[in-house]
Amino acid sequence: xxxxxAEIKASFFIECEELLxxxxxxxxxxxxxxxxxxxxxxVFRAVHSIKGGAGAFGLDGLVGFAHRFExxxxxxxxxxxxxxxxxxKLFFTCNDVLGDLxxxxxxxxxxxxxxxxxxxxxLDTLIGGVQSExxxxxxxxxxxxxxxxxxxxxxxxxxxxSDPIWKIRFQPGPMLYANxxxxxxxxxxxxxxxxxxxxxxxxxxxxxxELDCEHAHIGWTLTLETTEGRAAIAEAFDFVEGLCTLDIxxxxxxxxxxxxxxxxPPLGGDAEWPADNGAxxxxxxxxxxxxxxxxxxxxxEVAETPAARLEAAPPxxxxxxxxxxxxxxxxxxxxxRIDRLVNLVGEIVLNxxxxxxxxxxxxxxxxxxxxxxxxxxxxxxxxxxxxVMMIRAQPVKSLFQRMSRxxxxxxxxxxxxxxxxxxxxxxxxxxxxxxxxxxxxxxxxRNAVDHGLEANDVRExxxxxxxxxxxxxxxxxxxxxxxxxxxxxAGIDRDKVFRKAVEKDLIPADSQLSDxxxxxxxxxxxxxxxxxVSNLSGRGVGMDVVRSAIQSLGGRIxxxxxPGHGTTFSISLPLTLAVLDGMVVNVAGETLVVxxxxxxxxxxxxxxxxxxxxxxTHVVNIRDSFVPLIDLGxxxxxxxxxxxxxxxVVLLIGQEDGLAAAVVVDAIEDQRQVVIKGLQESxxxxxxxxxxxxxxxxxxxLILDPIDLITQASGRxxxxxxxxxxxxxxxxxxxxxxx
Amino acid sequence: MTDSEAIKDYSGDGSVxxxxxxxxxxxxxxxxxxxxxxIRGGAKATTLPHSPSFMRGVINLRGTVLPIMDLACRLDMHxxxxxxxxxxxxxxxxxxxxxLMVDAVSDILAISHEDLQPPPDLPADQQRSFVSALTIxxxxxxxxxxxxxxxxxxxxxxx
Numbered sequence: 001x002x003x004x005x006a007e008i009k010a011s012f013f014i015e016c017e018e019l020l021x022x023x024x025x026x027x028x029x030x031x032x033x034x035x036x037x038x039x040x041x042x043v044f045r046a047v048h049s050i051k052g053g054a055g056a057f058g059l060d061g062l063v064g065f066a067h068r069f070e071x072x073x074x075x076x077x078x079x080x081x082x083x084x085x086x087x088x089k090l091f092f093t094c095n096d097v098l099g100d101l102x103x104x105x106x107x108x109x110x111x112x113x114x115x116x117x118x119x120x121x122x123l124d125t126l127i128g129g130v131q132s133e134x135x136x137x138x139x140x141x142x143x144x145x146x147x148x149x150x151x152x153x154x155x156x157x158x159x160x161x162s163d164p165i166w167k168i169r170f171q172p173g174p175m176l177y178a179n180x181x182x183x184x185x186x187x188x189x190x191x192x193x194x195x196x197x198x199x200x201x202x203x204x205x206x207x208x209x210e211l212d213c214e215h216a217h218i219g220w221t222l223t224l225e226t227t228e229g230r231a232a233i234a235e236a237f238d239f240v241e242g243l244c245t246l247d248i249x250x251x252x253x254x255x256x257x258x259x260x261x262x263x264x265p266p267l268g269g270d271a272e273w274p275a276d277n278g279a280x281x282x283x284x285x286x287x288x289x290x291x292x293x294x295x296x297x298x299x300x301e302v303a304e305t306p307a308a309r310l311e312a313a314p315p316x317x318x319x320x321x322x323x324x325x326x327x328x329x330x331x332x333x334x335x336x337r338i339d340r341l342v343n344l345v346g347e348i349v350l351n352x353x354x355x356x357x358x359x360x361x362x363x364x365x366x367x368x369x370x371x372x373x374x375x376x377x378x379x380x381x382x383x384x385x386x387x388v389m390m391i392r393a394q395p396v397k398s399l400f401q402r403m404s405r406x407x408x409x410x411x412x413x414x415x416x417x418x419x420x421x422x423x424x425x426x427x428x429x430x431x432x433x434x435x436x437x438x439x440x441x442x443x444x445x446r447n448a449v450d451h452g453l454e455a456n457d458v459r460e461x462x463x464x465x466x467x468x469x470x471x472x473x474x475x476x477x478x479x480x481x482x483x484x485x486x487x488x489x490a491g492i493d494r495d496k497v498f499r500k501a502v503e504k505d506l507i508p509a510d511s512q513l514s515d516x517x518x519x520x521x522x523x524x525x526x527x528x529x530x531x532x533v534s535n536l537s538g539r540g541v542g543m544d545v546v547r548s549a550i551q552s553l554g555g556r557i558x559x560x561x562x563p564g565h566g567t568t569f570s571i572s573l574p575l576t577l578a579v580l581d582g583m584v585v586n587v588a589g590e591t592l593v594v595x596x597x598x599x600x601x602x603x604x605x606x607x608x609x610x611x612x613x614x615x616x617t618h619v620v621n622i623r624d625s626f627v628p629l630i631d632l633g634x635x636x637x638x639x640x641x642x643x644x645x646x647x648x649v650v651l652l653i654g655q656e657d658g659l660a661a662a663v664v665v666d667a668i669e670d671q672r673q674v675v676i677k678g679l680q681e682s683x684x685x686x687x688x689x690x691x692x693x694x695x696x697x698x699x700x701x702l703i704l705d706p707i708d709l710i711t712q713a714s715g716r717x718x719x720x721x722x723x724x725x726x727x728x729x730x731x732x733x734x735x736x737x738x739x
Numbered sequence: 740m741t742d743s744e745a746i747k748d749y750s751g752d753g754s755v756x757x758x759x760x761x762x763x764x765x766x767x768x769x770x771x772x773x774x775x776x777x778i779r780g781g782a783k784a785t786t787l788p789h790s791p792s793f794m795r796g797v798i799n800l801r802g803t804v805l806p807i808m809d810l811a812c813r814l815d816m817h818x819x820x821x822x823x824x825x826x827x828x829x830x831x832x833x834x835x836x837x838x839l840m841v842d843a844v845s846d847i848l849a850i851s852h853e854d855l856q857p858p859p860d861l862p863a864d865q866q867r868s869f870v871s872a873l874t875i876x877x878x879x880x881x882x883x884x885x886x887x888x889x890x891x892x893x894x895x896x897x898x
């Protein structure tokens with residue numbers, strides 16, 4: 001990263017991702033019929049900014065495509081084209097292609113012309129009719145419109161706000177700059193007391209040749225919405241008093257900003273004010289949007305201008321987009337730094353726990369200043385930990401946007417009309433969870449489109465809307481995130497599922513299964529109901545992979561299905577992968593942590609419950625079902641199997657579909673949240689162990705991977721049998737395990 | 740250039756390097772000091788299940804999980820008396836950081852490259868592969884430990 005250009009380029013690509021997101025948002029609200037002229041502008045600007053940046057880096061392929069896309073959008077903007085579903089579909093494809101191009105440029109791989117060319121051809125025919133006017137379109141592109149530099153980064157055009165609006169005209173004199181003042185800082189000070197919008201008056205800017213660089217040519221009109229009085233506003237200008245012309249006026253509440261931008265007639269003797277603000281015939285030597293400020297050369301922040309515009313754009317969206325959160329100021333931070341912070345905070349928490357233990361050990365009474373101070377410290381560290389964890393959290397929006405592309409492509413491939421409806425896009429989840437959720441979610445979405453929804457004709461015959469719907473929702477529920485993938489299709493054909501499962505030897509033909517159990521057969525490895533293997537799905541690598549991916553994230557997945565009405569898959573996930581709720585147990589003198597979400601129940605084993613099974617194994621009778629007994633101490637090699645397990649503490653561990661085991665431990669010590677520390681990178685994989693954590697006493701405790709443990713367990717729960725012992729496989733199969 | 744000058748030459752051509760020497764099972768070993776992160780006292784290690792016998796387990800090194808290796812055991816030495824092995828040398832090889840449990844840390848030695856001899860090839864000792872060179876210092880034979888051989892790769896352990 002020593003090359004400054006490479007750094008700028010990297011930030012361009014990051015910006016592109018944001019622009020693409022805005023682009024997709026805009027297209028989506030147009031598609032949903034919520035778009036207005038401003039939406040088109042937002043979309044247009046996004047493409048335009050990508051094009052501009054790409055041009056600066058000489059990414060010709062990207063520029064070429066973005067230009068044509070932009071031209072088409074411009075035709076739409078100027079009313080030459082109508083928004084019809086077909087056009088929007090093409091725009092969505094363009095959006096996807098543009099995203100691909102950006103990524104191809106970023107990764108410096110050649111463009112895939114096979115994908116690009118048909119879209120280009122379609123775009124060309126679209127804009128072909130208006131090609132002759134291309135020239136004008138181009139000039140429009142670069143026209144400098146009076147720029148509202150929204151420094152507040154806040155939606156200031158919220159019509160419900162009724163704070164008094166102040167109008168401030170600020171014309172710096174030359175001495176203002178000579179004394180080292182900087183208007184930007186004044187504006188920032190104003191921003192602190194209310195919503196500010198700034199317009200630059202550059203009308204008396206002379207042509208470059210005549211420009212006297214010592215003279216101040218630029219003035220500003222500021223509109224400030226604040227509850228503060230005149231004095232507070234004037235205070236901001238304290239330091240420049242006498243160095244500028246200043247006029248502070250209160251406007252009537254509720255007047256629009258557009259009005260505010262119209263300059264008032266000059267006051268008193270300050271006749272420097274031009275009468276007209278939007279004079280388009282300004283002498284200009286710069287084609288960049290931010291021209292008015294660049295020439296003054298006083299703004300090192302001038303590069304921020306496009307970004308500020310970007311931030312200023314979303315308020316329009318807020319009116320249209322359903323309940324979308326207001327834009328907020330954001331900071332881009334390297335993930336490594338956050339991870340380091342997370343680690344350090346984890347350290348503080350541990351340190352604090354150790355400190356409390358030693359304070360206790362020292363016999364300091366609980367209400368002494370030391371103890372109370374420590375308690376406050378404890379509270380603070382917890383707050384810090386929570387806040388730091390929240391830094392890693394990201395809205396699932398980007399993930400959902402990827403899914404809408406999957407739906408578009410999948411539905412186009414099999415000729416079904418499908419609409420993806422999303423909800424809860426702003427639900428925040430740990431970044432890692434989002435990343436690792438992409439694949440399973442893609443799979444489920446494809447499944448829903450391919451298997452879940454009926455063909456268009458069938459739907460019509462059933463009296464349903466021709467267009468199928470796939471719902472993707474995310475919501476926070478009791479400390480976890482629940483993501484649902486639902487369709488309004490035919491529901492699970494349980495007879496078919498049952499037949500298939502029998503056919504594939506996954507279950508015996510005479511099994512009596514409840515509806516829920518049949519639904520869960522979908523999660524068996526090698527299961528597929530599609531009669532024909534389609535391009536999309538049905539290769540038998542199916543829901544079992546999805547389920548194991550979800551489980552590796554500490555999540556659970558379940559199905560509800562109603563014949564004729566559709567199927568819903570619910571994924572419940574922990575908010576973060578960095579902490580885990582665990583049960584601290586003791587086995588053979590070692591302390592271990594068992595993830596709480598894998599424990600169904602805990603119980604003490606009685607003589608009647610315990611049955612000898614093979615020569616070296618036991619099963620436990622739990623409400624008339626026999627569950628294999630696993631001695632954790634023996635499985636992990638801490639001790640030899642015991643003679644007698646009566647009275648031992650048993651954790652019933654397993655998955656929803658019944659792969660379960662009764663794991664014997666010596667004692668349950670505690671139930672608490674632990675910070676997960678990877679073992680993989682420092683040591684490597686340990687069978688049956690997921691990770692490690694550091695307990696309050698500074699000791700490392702291993703975190704169990706219950707599913708791995710069960711599938712790998714030997715099940716030996718008796719001292720060495722003299723004869724040949726039952727093999728692992730037989731033992732496991734008898735418990736109904738799938739593997 | 741004479742030998743004595745060479746030993747004092749710390750800056751230039753890298754022919755003299757510093758090594759940390761330590762005792763394992765009564766024998767002298769050393770590692771390149773640039774590979775040593777820190778030296779710390781012993782701590783109770785948490786046993787890792789299904790690990791090779793030379794893996795003592797993991798300890799908490801200021802919030803990171805540090806695997807601890809019993810070096811004597813790794814070198815296949817059976818010490819007559821189980822000495823108080825309570826010194827851990829934290830070393831880094833490549834991406835991996837491990838703690839080596841040794842009997843005692845002795846000294847920091849500056850050894851010139853010319854003084855290092857290749858180890859003889861004696862098939863009876865498996866540990867030959869763990870020693871990359873030999874040197875004599877004050878009449879003691881000091882073995883230069885080959886850390887890449889001593890620290891197994893992740894793949895090896897996962898298998």
